[in-house]
Amino acid sequence: MATCLYGAGYVAAVEAQAAEIVDPRDFAAAEIAEVYRHFPHIGKVLPSVGYSPRQLQALKKTIDAAAADVVVSATPCDLAALIEINKPVVRASYEFAEMGKPLLSGLIEDFLKQKNLLSD
Numbered sequence: 001m002a003t004c005l006y007g008a009g010y011v012a013a014v015e016a017q018a019a020e021i022v023d024p025r026d027f028a029a030a031e032i033a034e035v036y037r038h039f040p041h042i043g044k045v046l047p048s049v050g051y052s053p054r055q056l057q058a059l060k061k062t063i064d065a066a067a068a069d070v071v072v073s074a075t076p077c078d079l080a081a082l083i084e085i086n087k088p089v090v091r092a093s094y095e096f097a098e099m100g101k102p103l104l105s106g107l108i109e110d111f112l113k114q115k116n117l118l119s120d
Contacts, residue, residue, distance in 0.1 A: 009074030012092035
């Protein structure tokens, strides 16, 4: 099974034939740079580290500094409603579908049973 090193925003940008995917690591605020250090496989995507005021400021700082014309956002929330950034934001949506075995739903159910959080 292949490891996915990118997300829906990256896929949407590629499918839309973006002229270039800007590497956000070059512009990362300290908090986000730390995420890249811990998870170097992330690659050319900007990880959302959370939605606390401090975390949103790290995203804003990184996005504002990036040499990009537009931001493709694939976070579940409306990023542009949470922070004001200096670039237009296009939202990418996606759906989850289970494929192959084991199914995620079965793994979650087994975990909940092991922790006595779900009855048989």
